[in-house]
Amino acid sequence: MKKVIVAALLVVGMTTFAQEKEGRKAGSERLTSEQKVDLQVSKITKDLDLNEKQAKEVRALVTKQVAKREAKRAEMQELKTKKREEMKAQREAEQAAVSSEMKKILTPEQYAKWEKNREERKEGIKEKMAERKEKRKSKNLPESK
DSSP states (O other), rough: HHHHHHHHHHHHHHHHHHHHHHHHHHOOOOOOHHHHHHHHHHHHHHHHHHHHHHHHHHHHHHHHHHHHHHHHHHHHHHHHHHHHHHHHHHHHHHHHHHHHHHHHOHHHHHHHHHHHHHHHHHHHHHHHHHHHHHHHHHHTTOOOO
């Protein structure tokens, strides 16, 4: 009997914990720069009991910090985009080289069949990616890039 009660309590506890986690993820939206500054300044003001002059100076400092962080985030995002584009161009160049080599090796019929099989594999991969995306949407998870 004790084991059943302990097991039931564990199940209820884990379920509650899992729901809290999901709720936090679903409700977490990006704050604007001004909201971030306000939040940080109000927390510091409350924690350190700042006067108005100190609060204004802290606000100026926090505003600079937030601006720097956002600029850095934008810069990193731009670098990711550039790197992704470079990798895509490199991959396409490699695929073109393989294709031209295969064209030299295979007969026209074999090459056509090879290209057809290659396209079918690409479509299969695209379908799997679409399924994964749908699963993520149904679970309210962030999309991976």
